[in-house]
Amino acid sequence: MQSQSATGELNWVGIDVSKDKLDVYELATQRLSTFRNDLDGIESLKQSIARQTDVGVVCESTGGYEVLMALTLYHAGIRISVVNPRPVRDFAKAMNKLAKTDALDAYVLAHFGQVMTPTATVFASEVERELKAWVTRRSQLVEILSAEKNRRQQLQGKLKDSVQTHIDWLTEQIQQLDKEIERLSETKAGWRQRKVLLQSPKGIGPIVSTGLLVHLPELGQLNRKQIAALAGLAPFNRDSGRYRGKRMIFGGRASARTLLYMATLVAVRHNPSLRAYYQHLIAKGKLTMVAMVACMRKLLTCLNAMVRDNTPWNDTLVTVFFKTA
Numbered sequence: 001m002q003s004q005s006a007t008g009e010l011n012w013v014g015i016d017v018s019k020d021k022l023d024v025y026e027l028a029t030q031r032l033s034t035f036r037n038d039l040d041g042i043e044s045l046k047q048s049i050a051r052q053t054d055v056g057v058v059c060e061s062t063g064g065y066e067v068l069m070a071l072t073l074y075h076a077g078i079r080i081s082v083v084n085p086r087p088v089r090d091f092a093k094a095m096n097k098l099a100k101t102d103a104l105d106a107y108v109l110a111h112f113g114q115v116m117t118p119t120a121t122v123f124a125s126e127v128e129r130e131l132k133a134w135v136t137r138r139s140q141l142v143e144i145l146s147a148e149k150n151r152r153q154q155l156q157g158k159l160k161d162s163v164q165t166h167i168d169w170l171t172e173q174i175q176q177l178d179k180e181i182e183r184l185s186e187t188k189a190g191w192r193q194r195k196v197l198l199q200s201p202k203g204i205g206p207i208v209s210t211g212l213l214v215h216l217p218e219l220g221q222l223n224r225k226q227i228a229a230l231a232g233l234a235p236f237n238r239d240s241g242r243y244r245g246k247r248m249i250f251g252g253r254a255s256a257r258t259l260l261y262m263a264t265l266v267a268v269r270h271n272p273s274l275r276a277y278y279q280h281l282i283a284k285g286k287l288t289m290v291a292m293v294a295c296m297r298k299l300l301t302c303l304n305a306m307v308r309d310n311t312p313w314n315d316t317l318v319t320v321f322f323k324t325a
Helices: 039-050 067-075 085-094 102-116 126-150 157-187 191-198 208-215 224-230 254-270 272-283 288-309 313-322
Strands: 011-016 019-026 030-034 055-060 079-083
Touching: 011 102, 019 039, 019 102, 019 313, 030 039, 030 055, 030 254, 039 067, 039 288, 055 067, 055 102, 079 085, 085 102, 126 157, 126 208, 126 254, 157 191, 191 208, 191 288, 208 254, 254 272, 254 288, 272 288, 272 313, 288 313
Parallel strands: 011 055, 055 079
Antiparallel strands: 011 019, 019 030
């Protein structure tokens, strides 16, 4: 494992990732090089970086093209940060680098690492990555199934029968995925107890609990503000001068937020504590979606504390928390 120098400084390397190649800019030497984005090219990149000391690598999340390279460097003990493209692009604009080329992107990434010192990425285990892929695939099929059910209502005759056949197939595929997700989640050490905790409140079942552990593995490790921001449920101020705008949420992990929305949608009907809190917000004149988001944030705060303290849901304690928080 490469360690950071005594001065606390790292020699930053920016890597712009595309489907076929990796453009690499080394800030210390101001050298730009290119490697193929395949097994041989990534191995050559790893050897090139491993010869250096105190290296920090930064690349953008590019829809999966970066995964093999990032995992290879990570397992070689090289510090790597996989970052969101949006702040990097804002950083480039601040540098007055308005053009966008692969070489320029690698250059900007190296400087972004030096100035912003992004946190090193910790990668999930192989089982966790497989679970995430299955959970993601299930979400895709559920979305397709919902669209097909809407189409069926507008059709007649053979077309309607054709759509129904597809609906039946999708339903069967989702059921098979549910079984596979449940089987895999049972093989993950430490997950069984956390799943039991997460399923203790009404509104959360096996699929949602597994999905939260997959998409929000930091549950129980962060404070309530940090976990809310990570899920994109923290309201941000929009004030400037005399202007006072509405607080809004943005960013965060959309997949985790979707799971929380699904859980809250059920909870505000069947969970006494959340139902009372939701009705209280509506009575105060809050818009439906504003009240839903507030309930999602409260639910997430409780789940985070439950995992942290290894304590199941308690309606009485939660109700008191809702009244005092």
